[in-house]
Amino acid sequence: MFQDRVLSGMRPTGAMHLGHYHGALKNWVRLQNEYPCYFFAADWHALTTHYEDPGVIEQTVWDMFVDWLCAGIDPTKSTLFIQSRVPQHAELTMLLSFFTPLSWLERVPTYKDLVERHAEHGRDVLTYGFLGYPLMQAADIMIYRANKVPVGEDQVSHIELTREIARRFNHLFGREKGFEEKAEAAIRKMGPKKAKLYRSLRQAFQEQGDEKALAEAQALVNDVQNLSLGDKERLYGYIEGGGRMILAEADALLTETPKLLGLDGQKMSKSYDNAIMLRETPEAVTQKIRKMQTDPARVRRTDPGEPERCPVWNLHQVYSDGNTKDWVLQGCRTAGIGCLECKQPVIDAVNAELKPIRERAQRYEEDPTLVRNIIQDGCEKASDLADETMRDVRAAMGLNYS
Secondary structure (H helix, E strand, O other), rough: OOOOOOOEOOOOOOOOEEEHHHHHHHHHHHHOOEEEEOEEHHHHHHHHHHHOOOOHHHHHHHHHHHHHHHHOOOOOOOOEHHHHHOOOHHHHHHHHHOOOOHHHHOOOOOOHHHHHHHHHHOOOOOOOHOHHHHHHHHHHHOOOOOOOOOOOHHHHHHHHHHHHHHHHHHHHHHOOHHHHHHHHHHHHOOOHHHHHHHHHOOOOOHHHHOOOHHHHHHHHHHOOOOHHHHHHHHHHHHHOOOOOOOOOEEEEEOOOOOOOOOOOEOOOHHHHOOOEEOOHHHHHHHHHHHHHOOOOOOOOHHHHHHHHHHHHHHHHHOOHHHHHHHHHHHHHHHHOOOOHHHHHHHHHHHHHHHHHHHHHHHHHHHHHHHHHHHHHHHHHHHHHHHHHHHHHHHHOOOOOOO
16 A cells, blocks of 8 residues: 555653663664654654643753664664654644544543643643644654554554544545546556456455455555556555545554663653663763662672562663573572672673764764754655645645645
């Protein structure tokens, strides 16, 4: 159907830590070698919860981009941009809001939990913008017709909502005047042999629900070179008995990521003061890990402990090989090793991982215009692609006044 394209973003929270690196950035680096990728700073999303203190957003955006780049995101392979620099996001969000039922937004599983959590920190998020947060997320994805979105399990419901909104849009606005006639004309452009195959595959899907036939028909349409994008959209929709497929239905791209906890065993977060930042100096990394609390049972060096009760064990699970983990389990439970000995392999592994990141960061820290130029180019590229989508959306909704 649509070209494979990955879309993901982060709210600007400033410099990144190891939790961000293992939870998202390492996966992004891998994905950019497999698909066209679009990664953005979600500054409008940040305003849904931090509208009373917007001044911090601008600087945190640039700090975040530096860390993305030094973590290995390659601007020759990935498009990096700022959400608010592509105003088409706001336009599509508004147009989608005209037909998205309010109940769809209210049933998002995380909505009530997040309202309560922010209230505990003194933030009032009972606002139109916060309720519409998932709708803007959907627009962020659909504006680029992205069909692959890397998320964790807790975000799958947001992707399903995006798919429902895309289906509703295509159902409401894909049935253009003379749709069947235009679809039949597009079939004839495929040539006799491919047209016959398309019709048989369409019939197999519509009469028997043959998913394999659906996939084959979609691939067939995608491979025909002499069809316009509009004709392909019609034929995609015609296979399923609907209208044009104007907006793509994204799939959640689930990948296993190690759960890296903070230095105190809680979720890693700057606000908890338990994080190791990506540009942390070797000395700071060493000091932070050496100061980590360990199993309370190990009061003295000769006291045996239990790694499962120790926050350092979580770091070993991410950074250590099988032999080292066996050494830790045996040594801790028999008091054969001390806590500082146990921490040293983790210190060495973390510093080894961060060394190339620190080195790449130096050029961006010395010349901030490098980052700004990369983002400016990315914003222009993203805007061009968003324009293509919005032209089709406006035309489908009767807003094309040319």
